[in-house]
Amino acid sequence: MVREKFKTKVSFCKTVMEWRQMDLKPPPYILSVKPYSPGKPIEELEREYGLSGTIKLASNENPLGASPRALDAIGQVLSRLNRYPDGSGYYLVRKLSEKFRVKPENIVLGSGSDDIIGMLTRALLYPGDEVIMTQPSFAMYDIMTRISNAKTVYVPLQSLAVDLDTIIGAITDKTRMIFLTNPHNPTGTVFSSARFGHFLEQVPENVVIVLDEAYVEFARDETCADSLDFLDDNRPLVALRTFSKIYGLAGLRVGYGFMPAEMVSLMNRVRQPFNVSSIAQAAAVAALDDDAFLNETRKVVHEGLDYLFAALARLGVTCFPTQANFFLLDVKKNADDVFESFLKEGVIVRSMSSYGYPTYLRINAGLPEENARFIEVLEKVLL
DSSP states (O other), X not given: OHHHHHHHHHHHHHHHHHHHTOOOOOOHHHHTOOOOOOOOOHHHHHHHHTOOSOEEOSSOOOTTOSOHHHHHHHHHHGGGTTSOOOTTOXXXXXXXXXXXXXXXXXXXXXXXXXXXXXXXXXXXXOTTOEEEEEESXXXXXXXXXXXXXXXXXXXXXXXXXXXXXXXXXXXXXXEEXXXXXXXXXXXXXXXXXXXXXXXXXXXXXXXXXXXXXXXXGGOOOTTBOOGGGTOOTTSOEEEEEESSSTTOOGGGOXXXXXXXXXXXXXXXXXXXXXXXXXXXXXXXXXXXXXXXXXXXXXXXXXXXXXXXXXXXXXXXXXXXXXXXXXEEEEOSSOHHHXXXXXXXXXXXXEEOGGGTOTTEEEXXXXXXXXHHHHHHHHHHHHO
């Protein structure tokens, strides 16, 4: 018996060693991808640092949790989890169509909006195509572009804002797609409807424009561009939105895109079957009807931002205006070191060093008591 176990163990070890020596020969463009770093969950950090009662202000999540209506809807579908979800997302698509006055044939559902980003790059990019995006911006634009063996073309921000004129100047005959974020992540700046309309007039008709509006519901600037004003079946414009932020459903991974019907047909050729779960669909449908929760979230976030900006001004800390639920602040110290200091105090923030801002932090507005705790820890850390 012991000998057999020993043989099994040796065989297993040999197999592992052979696998490690395997020459998998991945394509160079796959090796060029830098894996997305989402940050550690609260539970893992508390285990690692021996903490409890940790607050997280790093991932731009909804501080109120999820819509009560969404939670009720989840309970109603739990008994049907043995069945595959509705692959067409029939009820969610029609609810989105009704709310935003967009035809069902112009709507695509995704497991988060980054799922739709992947569909777009797989369906539309040829090897060697150029894809324009700002630097910095959401990491998944670059990752999905590289996975498609296309070329990322970076355009720098100007005063933390997207410069649409510079993007126009970067377009070549190889440009196939442009990624824009409004409000921009990680800076919270926006461009106006007037500027975006002028931009659309200058972009060649064969270039796909992807406008990511993950935070648009938080914008207080009434001039902020809204994709719904520009959607047109004759223009390859894609609008991406999500239930992860203001709707508080980040854990369910459900997003949606508006685009020409011809593009929707292409997305359905590359979309994974059943990519949005039954729970996610039911919760999203219910959340769209919960205007009270949406308005309360917006109120809590805006009041939280106002409190934080006033407190930071009192402390003499430089921070930057925002139209999202998060903002940047300059701590005038190594951001990674400050991040670690916050962790030891049980407060999770986001260092912007990897985004090219070595002394900046990004934080999102939390509950009033979380915002107050952040300021308290900040005073301690910066002294």
